[in-house]
Amino acid sequence: MSQDPREPLFQFAEQGLKSALKAERRIEPGSNLRASWEELLKEACACTRCELYKYGTQTVFGEGSLDASIVFVGEQPGDQEDLAGRPFVGPAGQLFDAALVDAGIDRSTTYVTNAVKHFKFIQRGKRRIHNKPDAGEIEACRWWLEQERALIRPAVTVALGATAARSLIGKVVTISRSRDEPQTLADGSECWVTVHPSFLLRIPEPDRRREERVKFVRDLKRIKARAEKLAA
Numbered sequence: 001m002s003q004d005p006r007e008p009l010f011q012f013a014e015q016g017l018k019s020a021l022k023a024e025r026r027i028e029p030g031s032n033l034r035a036s037w038e039e040l041l042k043e044a045c046a047c048t049r050c051e052l053y054k055y056g057t058q059t060v061f062g063e064g065s066l067d068a069s070i071v072f073v074g075e076q077p078g079d080q081e082d083l084a085g086r087p088f089v090g091p092a093g094q095l096f097d098a099a100l101v102d103a104g105i106d107r108s109t110t111y112v113t114n115a116v117k118h119f120k121f122i123q124r125g126k127r128r129i130h131n132k133p134d135a136g137e138i139e140a141c142r143w144w145l146e147q148e149r150a151l152i153r154p155a156v157t158v159a160l161g162a163t164a165a166r167s168l169i170g171k172v173v174t175i176s177r178s179r180d181e182p183q184t185l186a187d188g189s190e191c192w193v194t195v196h197p198s199f200l201l202r203i204p205e206p207d208r209r210r211e212e213r214v215k216f217v218r219d220l221k222r223i224k225a226r227a228e229k230l231a232a
Contacts, residue, residue, distance in 0.1 A: 033066050033151065040147050044117060050140035052118035052133075057082045062113025062148050069227040070105070071154040072096075073145065074114045075163040075196060079128050082119035087112050092198040096160075099197065099213065103220035111152055115167035116141045138167050149187075155230035156182075157189060158223055161196030179219060182226070190226070194219040 045059040053059070060077035063086060072088075080090035088096050100107050116137055121128040133141075145167060149157060159165035165173045168191050169183055175193055182190040195216055203209040 037066055037151055040144075040151065044144050047117065047141075047144070049143070050118075050137045052116070052120055052137060055121070056118035058085050059117045060085055060087055060114065060119070061117060061144075062111055063087060064107070064111035065109050066111070066152055068109060068111040068152055069155040069231045070109075070223065071111045071113065071149060071152055071157045072160055073157060073164040073168060074112070074160045075198075076114050076116035076130075076133055077119045078130060078198075079119065079121070082128075087114055088197075091201055092196070095200060095213075096197040099217050099220060102217045103224055105220060105224050111148070111154065113145065113148055115145060115164045117144060133163060135166075138163060142167050149189075154189065154227075156223055156227040157185065157191045159191055159193045161199065164196070165191075165193045190230070192219070192223050192226070194223075 041061050044061050047053055047059060056077070060081050062071075074088060074092075077087060078090045078092065081087055081093070087093070097107060100110075116133045118141075119128070120131045120133050120137065122131045123129075157168060159168050162173065162175060165175070165178065165183075168185060170186075173183075173193060175195055178193040179195075182192050185191050195212070197216070200209060200213055200216060203212060
Protein backbone atom coordinates (compact mmCIF):
# COMPACT_ATOMS: atom_id res chain seq x y z
CA MET A 1 0.00 0.00 0.00
CA SER A 2 1.39 3.41 -0.97
CA GLN A 3 1.96 5.95 1.75
CA ASP A 4 -0.57 8.76 2.07
CA PRO A 5 1.34 11.92 0.95
CA ARG A 6 -0.52 13.88 3.60
CA GLU A 7 0.76 11.70 6.46
CA PRO A 8 3.17 14.39 7.76
CA LEU A 9 0.23 16.81 7.80
CA PHE A 10 -1.77 14.48 9.99
CA GLN A 11 1.19 14.30 12.36
CA PHE A 12 1.13 18.09 12.56
CA ALA A 13 -2.62 17.88 13.13
CA GLU A 14 -2.03 15.82 16.26
CA GLN A 15 0.57 18.31 17.49
CA GLY A 16 -1.72 21.25 16.76
CA LEU A 17 -4.63 19.57 18.52
CA LYS A 18 -2.57 19.08 21.68
CA SER A 19 -1.43 22.73 21.62
CA ALA A 20 -4.92 24.09 21.03
CA LEU A 21 -6.59 21.89 23.62
CA LYS A 22 -4.27 23.21 26.31
CA ALA A 23 -5.68 26.68 25.70
CA GLU A 24 -9.36 25.75 25.40
CA ARG A 25 -10.87 24.60 28.70
CA ARG A 26 -14.22 26.32 29.01
CA ILE A 27 -16.25 23.73 27.09
CA GLU A 28 -16.66 20.25 28.55
CA PRO A 29 -14.74 17.61 26.53
CA GLY A 30 -17.87 15.52 25.99
CA SER A 31 -20.00 18.31 24.52
CA ASN A 32 -21.16 18.34 20.91
CA LEU A 33 -19.70 21.82 20.44
CA ARG A 34 -16.29 20.74 21.69
CA ALA A 35 -16.37 17.60 19.50
CA SER A 36 -17.29 19.66 16.42
CA TRP A 37 -14.47 22.11 17.07
CA GLU A 38 -11.92 19.33 17.57
CA GLU A 39 -12.98 17.71 14.29
CA LEU A 40 -12.68 21.06 12.50
CA LEU A 41 -9.22 21.53 14.00
CA LYS A 42 -8.07 18.11 12.79
CA GLU A 43 -9.29 18.86 9.27
CA ALA A 44 -7.63 22.30 9.25
CA CYS A 45 -4.31 20.84 10.37
CA ALA A 46 -4.28 18.67 7.24
CA CYS A 47 -5.39 21.49 4.92
CA THR A 48 -3.94 21.77 1.40
CA ARG A 49 -6.29 24.46 0.07
CA CYS A 50 -3.38 26.71 -0.90
CA GLU A 51 0.38 26.35 -1.34
CA LEU A 52 1.28 27.76 2.09
CA TYR A 53 0.92 24.36 3.78
CA LYS A 54 4.13 23.30 2.02
CA TYR A 55 6.24 25.92 3.76
CA GLY A 56 4.87 26.55 7.24
CA THR A 57 5.76 24.26 10.12
CA GLN A 58 2.12 23.56 10.91
CA THR A 59 -1.41 24.90 10.75
CA VAL A 60 -2.00 27.50 13.47
CA PHE A 61 -5.69 27.24 14.35
CA GLY A 62 -7.72 29.45 16.66
CA GLU A 63 -7.88 28.97 20.41
CA GLY A 64 -9.92 30.19 23.34
CA SER A 65 -13.46 29.96 24.61
CA LEU A 66 -15.98 28.28 22.33
CA ASP A 67 -18.78 30.28 23.96
CA ALA A 68 -16.93 33.59 23.48
CA SER A 69 -18.91 36.72 22.77
CA ILE A 70 -15.84 38.24 21.07
CA VAL A 71 -13.74 36.62 18.35
CA PHE A 72 -10.48 38.35 17.45
CA VAL A 73 -9.11 37.73 13.95
CA GLY A 74 -5.54 38.60 13.02
CA GLU A 75 -3.71 38.30 9.71
CA GLN A 76 -1.59 35.14 9.87
CA PRO A 77 0.74 33.40 12.33
CA GLY A 78 4.24 34.79 12.64
CA ASP A 79 7.49 32.95 13.14
CA GLN A 80 6.95 32.17 16.83
CA GLU A 81 3.30 31.24 16.31
CA ASP A 82 4.29 28.89 13.48
CA LEU A 83 6.74 27.08 15.75
CA ALA A 84 4.44 26.99 18.78
CA GLY A 85 1.25 26.10 16.88
CA ARG A 86 -0.68 28.83 18.73
CA PRO A 87 -1.90 32.29 17.65
CA PHE A 88 -0.61 35.57 19.11
CA VAL A 89 2.26 34.30 21.26
CA GLY A 90 5.06 36.41 19.73
CA PRO A 91 5.88 40.10 20.31
CA ALA A 92 2.61 41.30 18.75
CA GLY A 93 0.75 38.77 20.89
CA GLN A 94 2.40 40.06 24.05
CA LEU A 95 1.40 43.61 23.16
CA PHE A 96 -2.12 42.36 22.39
CA ASP A 97 -2.36 40.64 25.79
CA ALA A 98 -1.25 43.78 27.60
CA ALA A 99 -3.77 45.91 25.71
CA LEU A 100 -6.55 43.44 26.57
CA VAL A 101 -5.66 43.78 30.25
CA ASP A 102 -5.81 47.59 29.97
CA ALA A 103 -9.22 47.30 28.29
CA GLY A 104 -10.56 44.97 30.99
CA ILE A 105 -10.87 41.96 28.68
CA ASP A 106 -9.92 38.49 29.88
CA ARG A 107 -8.31 36.77 26.89
CA SER A 108 -9.43 33.34 28.16
CA THR A 109 -13.06 34.38 27.65
CA THR A 110 -12.43 35.30 24.00
CA TYR A 111 -11.51 33.30 20.91
CA VAL A 112 -8.41 34.32 18.98
CA THR A 113 -7.60 33.18 15.45
CA ASN A 114 -6.18 34.36 12.11
CA ALA A 115 -7.54 34.93 8.62
CA VAL A 116 -4.75 32.73 7.22
CA LYS A 117 -3.66 29.66 9.18
CA HIS A 118 -0.16 29.13 7.78
CA PHE A 119 2.92 31.34 8.10
CA LYS A 120 3.90 32.99 4.81
CA PHE A 121 7.48 34.17 4.80
CA ILE A 122 10.60 35.00 2.83
CA GLN A 123 13.80 33.23 3.88
CA ARG A 124 16.72 35.59 4.46
CA GLY A 125 19.66 33.62 5.75
CA LYS A 126 18.48 31.93 8.93
CA ARG A 127 15.60 34.37 9.41
CA ARG A 128 12.05 33.96 8.16
CA ILE A 129 10.60 37.36 7.30
CA HIS A 130 6.82 37.89 7.29
CA ASN A 131 5.28 38.12 3.83
CA LYS A 132 1.71 39.38 3.48
CA PRO A 133 -0.86 36.83 2.24
CA ASP A 134 -2.33 37.50 -1.18
CA ALA A 135 -6.00 37.55 -2.16
CA GLY A 136 -6.03 33.91 -3.26
CA GLU A 137 -4.54 32.71 0.02
CA ILE A 138 -6.97 34.80 2.03
CA GLU A 139 -9.91 33.40 0.09
CA ALA A 140 -8.64 29.81 0.34
CA CYS A 141 -8.46 30.08 4.12
CA ARG A 142 -11.69 32.01 4.55
CA TRP A 143 -13.67 28.75 4.73
CA TRP A 144 -11.94 27.78 7.98
CA LEU A 145 -12.62 31.17 9.55
CA GLU A 146 -16.28 30.96 8.56
CA GLN A 147 -16.52 27.51 10.16
CA GLU A 148 -14.93 28.76 13.38
CA ARG A 149 -17.38 31.65 13.57
CA ALA A 150 -20.33 29.41 12.72
CA LEU A 151 -19.49 27.18 15.70
CA ILE A 152 -18.85 29.98 18.19
CA ARG A 153 -21.49 32.44 16.95
CA PRO A 154 -19.92 35.49 18.63
CA ALA A 155 -21.81 38.69 19.26
CA VAL A 156 -18.86 40.64 17.88
CA THR A 157 -16.00 39.70 15.55
CA VAL A 158 -12.96 41.96 15.58
CA ALA A 159 -10.76 42.38 12.51
CA LEU A 160 -7.23 43.15 13.63
CA GLY A 161 -5.76 44.78 10.55
CA ALA A 162 -6.59 45.07 6.87
CA THR A 163 -6.08 41.40 5.94
CA ALA A 164 -8.52 40.23 8.61
CA ALA A 165 -11.02 42.90 7.55
CA ARG A 166 -10.77 41.80 3.91
CA SER A 167 -11.35 38.17 4.87
CA LEU A 168 -14.37 38.94 7.04
CA ILE A 169 -16.02 41.71 5.02
CA GLY A 170 -15.05 40.41 1.59
CA LYS A 171 -13.48 43.59 0.27
CA VAL A 172 -10.59 45.95 0.91
CA VAL A 173 -11.36 48.47 3.66
CA THR A 174 -9.48 51.41 5.12
CA ILE A 175 -8.98 50.97 8.85
CA SER A 176 -9.01 54.70 9.62
CA ARG A 177 -12.43 55.00 7.96
CA SER A 178 -13.89 51.80 9.38
CA ARG A 179 -12.79 51.59 13.01
CA ASP A 180 -15.46 53.87 14.49
CA GLU A 181 -18.55 52.05 13.21
CA PRO A 182 -19.46 48.35 13.07
CA GLN A 183 -19.72 46.51 9.76
CA THR A 184 -22.55 44.01 9.23
CA LEU A 185 -21.36 40.56 8.18
CA ALA A 186 -23.23 38.12 5.95
CA ASP A 187 -24.70 36.30 8.97
CA GLY A 188 -26.05 39.57 10.38
CA SER A 189 -23.51 39.85 13.21
CA GLU A 190 -21.24 42.80 13.86
CA CYS A 191 -17.63 43.20 12.82
CA TRP A 192 -15.44 45.91 14.32
CA VAL A 193 -12.21 46.91 12.61
CA THR A 194 -9.07 48.11 14.36
CA VAL A 195 -5.33 47.94 13.86
CA HIS A 196 -3.21 44.82 14.19
CA PRO A 197 -0.91 44.92 17.25
CA SER A 198 2.11 44.50 14.97
CA PHE A 199 1.29 47.92 13.52
CA LEU A 200 2.07 49.46 16.89
CA LEU A 201 5.39 47.63 17.06
CA ARG A 202 6.45 49.09 13.72
CA ILE A 203 5.95 52.74 14.71
CA PRO A 204 9.43 54.21 15.32
CA GLU A 205 8.40 57.43 17.11
CA PRO A 206 7.74 56.79 20.85
CA ASP A 207 5.12 59.54 21.17
CA ARG A 208 3.14 58.36 18.17
CA ARG A 209 3.44 54.76 19.30
CA ARG A 210 1.96 55.66 22.70
CA GLU A 211 -0.82 57.66 21.00
CA GLU A 212 -1.75 54.76 18.72
CA ARG A 213 -1.71 52.33 21.62
CA VAL A 214 -4.17 54.55 23.49
CA LYS A 215 -6.45 54.47 20.43
CA PHE A 216 -6.14 50.68 20.24
CA VAL A 217 -7.10 50.22 23.90
CA ARG A 218 -9.98 52.66 23.36
CA ASP A 219 -11.21 50.48 20.51
CA LEU A 220 -10.99 47.37 22.69
CA LYS A 221 -12.96 49.01 25.49
CA ARG A 222 -15.69 50.03 23.07
CA ILE A 223 -15.78 46.51 21.62
CA LYS A 224 -16.04 45.01 25.10
CA ALA A 225 -18.97 47.28 25.97
CA ARG A 226 -20.71 46.51 22.69
CA ALA A 227 -20.29 42.74 23.09
CA GLU A 228 -21.70 42.90 26.62
CA LYS A 229 -24.71 44.87 25.40
CA LEU A 230 -25.42 42.46 22.55
CA ALA A 231 -24.99 39.40 24.77
CA ALA A 232 -27.29 40.76 27.50
